[in-house]
Amino acid sequence: MSGTAPGYVYSPANKHLGVVWTRETLFDYLADPRKYIPGTKMFFVGLKKPEDRADVIKYMEVEGAKPPTSVCSFLFYLWAQEVHQKAITKKERSTVQVFKQRCLQCHVIDSMASKTGPSLNGLIGRTSGSVPGYVYSDANKNKGVVWTRETLFEYLENPKKYIPGTKMVFAGMKKANERADLIKYMEVEGAKKPS
Secondary structure (H helix, E strand, C coil): CCCCCCCCCCCCCHHHHHHCCHHHHHHHHHHHHHHHHCCCCCCCCCCHHHHHHHHHHHHHHHHHHCCCCCHHHHHHHHHHHHHHHHHHHHHHHHHHHHHHHHCCCCCCCCCCCCCCCCCCCCCCCCEECCCCCCCCCHHHHHHHHCCCCCHHHHHCCCCCHHHHHHCCCCCCCCCHHHHHHHHHHHHHHHHCCCC
């Protein structure tokens, strides 16, 4: 079952999903982990080819059924987990830096107070132009878009193109992976209770 390996710190999304891992569920998951478990910590983008997913699942079935055969293989497993966790931590630090450099000058995420731009707390699921007390451009108020991962992904590439007439001076982020990581960060941090 998802989120149950002893000793591993899972994302809340993974812990609460409660999916039983079968060939079918793994097949769907490996196609796009972030889509299958929104909010997962996993940065793996997925395997698009069905035959690749089938091969990986077959390998996991065979090798996963075997107990660790020696202290060395178990230690290697622990080392690999540590390396993976360090890579995630490094990527998270990088995303925090991107948020600080590109967003924090105008926005806050840990409170509902607005700066030059509106608060980003609770952004996912919110309609554009709807933070109480913030004075939006008519373009932003009238757009009426609901902020989801998909709409933010498109918006952050080029805000002025997405909402012509917006007050936002941010030029956009061209790298898709940076936008995806930033959106994930805003989704997690923005869901926390504001201070």
